Amino acid sequence: MTALPQPRPARRWEIPDHLxxxxxxxxxxxxxSGFTELVEGRIVMSPSPIADHNIVVFELGQQLAGQLPNHLxxxxxxxxxxxxxxPGRPGFSRRPDLLIVERAGVARIRxxxxxxxxxxxxxxxxxxxxxxxxxxxxxKHDEYADAGIPHYWxxxxxEPVSLVACHQAGEFGYQDASAVTGTFTTEVPFPVxxxxxxxxx
Numbered sequence: 001m002t003a004l005p006q007p008r009p010a011r012r013w014e015i016p017d018h019l020x021x022x023x024x025x026x027x028x029x030x031x032x033s034g035f036t037e038l039v040e041g042r043i044v045m046s047p048s049p050i051a052d053h054n055i056v057v058f059e060l061g062q063q064l065a066g067q068l069p070n071h072l073x074x075x076x077x078x079x080x081x082x083x084x085x086x087p088g089r090p091g092f093s094r095r096p097d098l099l100i101v102e103r104a105g106v107a108r109i110r111x112x113x114x115x116x117x118x119x120x121x122x123x124x125x126x127x128x129x130x131x132x133x134x135x136x137x138x139x140k141h142d143e144y145a146d147a148g149i150p151h152y153w154x155x156x157x158x159e160p161v162s163l164v165a166c167h168q169a170g171e172f173g174y175q176d177a178s179a180v181t182g183t184f185t186t187e188v189p190f191p192v193x194x195x196x197x198x199x200x201x
């Protein structure tokens with residue numbers, strides 16, 4: 001009889017004694033509970049999301065996957081180097097709920113085992129949780145704009161489910177459209193139609 005492998009003890013990090021670069025942060029690897037992001041060299045821990053949040057991530061990913069051009073693909077919860085700091089300086093990495101990315105970027109990270117880069121992202125999507133409203137609408141909004149990500153969608157799952165589409169507007173950062181409920185349609189950066197009411201069915 002073959003013995004089952006024993007579970008490994010939870011991985012614990014030592015608290016860094018300095019602000020981290022992107023390279024140092026990437027070397028830390030994953031934790032066993034929740035996930036982390038890097039904000040100006042500081043590690044920010046986020047708890048595991050609630051069930052409705054995960055349902056919306058899955059359902060939205062499913063709706064998007066069938067409408068993407070061939071050169072793009074949808075990815076859930078993948079680290080992105082925002083490129084907001086020069087090499088060797090305290091860095092910024094976010095893990096959006098969903099991303100629409102260049103397939104070439106996915107191939108590159110398979111090859112070199114590094115993070116996605118902001119310039120490989122077409123759309124970044126955050127699903128608003130009760131504890132993330134200000135971060136999603138303001139902090140990440142400004143970071144993603146500064147990183148040059150062309151489109152940012154904010155999906156708020158309070159009833160009724162709504163989507164705010166933000167797009168780059170030159171030196172002014174993102175220009176935000178009004179919140180949409182029911183059905184969201186757009187032609188940029190590709191034609192897409194999303195049934196928002198179906199995300200929590």
